[in-house]
Amino acid sequence: MSDPSGKPDLSLRLLEIFDAIMRCGTTVEAAEQLGISQPAVSNGIRQLEAQTGVTLFERLHRRLQPTEEAVALHEDIKPVFGLLRGFASRAQDMRQGVSGRLRVIATPPLGHTVAPLAMRRFLKERKDVSIAYDVRRLEHVVEAVQSGNADIGLALALERHPAVHIEILARTHMVAVLPKGEAVSGNVINAETLAKRDFVGLEIDSTLGREIRAAFDRDGVPYKPRVEVRYCATAAVLASAGIGCAIIDPYTAAFNAGLGMVECDFLPPIEVPAVMITRKGVPRSRLQHAFISEMRKALTDFGAGGMQAIFGAR
Incomplete structure (x- = not known):
């Protein structure tokens, strides 16, 4: 023409x-x-x-x-x-997958522990990649992914949601952390024993807080925390200060091990999946696949070697 x-x-x-x-x-x-x-x-x-x-x-x-x-x-x-x-x-x-920008949002238990280690590995060989990263509460993570403001969300204990796609990356269990110097028989503490001590609980409106409350209910034990907090990291700090025991996710416990807390198993077991949240109906980019792969590796390393494998070289 x-x-x-x-x-x-x-x-x-x-x-x-x-x-x-x-x-x-x-x-x-x-x-x-x-x-x-x-x-x-x-x-x-x-x-x-x-x-x-x-x-x-x-x-x-x-x-x-x-x-x-x-x-x-x-x-x-x-x-x-x-x-x-x-x-x-x-x-x-x-x-x-060696250039571009990735938007990642996570809840604190993964956002302040395993995810930064996965990010370090992810960025090491990708000099032309940048990441927009944020750590927020679970409802904000889901909203950001659903609206398209984030490519990947990371969280704990969310296996289903009608608005987004959920994929389980790893499964683990909550642990108990005690102030330094306190001891428990067999390195295990149960809800009944914990209820007799001062303990720090997670707010009941949070997903992990509801899981802990359900564990107490299963044992028929009243759930009456001396102090109630929003985040596992806050509970770890209070436990290390001698305020009381706390039940938190193992990633936060490992990351804060230097505070001098005593970690032990908690009964009845509270399983918590580490999950990835993505938008429904949207294909994943090479960058997303690569970052997810690094998250899986970091979580696997944690399961195989505990704190030293993941946080030893901070």
């Missing part, structure tokens, strides 16, 4: 052929680089000359010699094709 103004209606493909010949020097090399036949290259140049009304090449001994006009015009379009090659290279990097 011609331009009503009388200016030639040039296609990007013809300019691409012109650029390739100017850079390669021959139609054979230009054809190989573009993945087309040599006659297609020659036809493209003839078409471009016809549309512009400018002789671009002199045909000398079966070779194309650029005219002064061709050299001048090529100087004008070189920046354009430089940008296009940069675009193609960046797109390829994105396809291969």
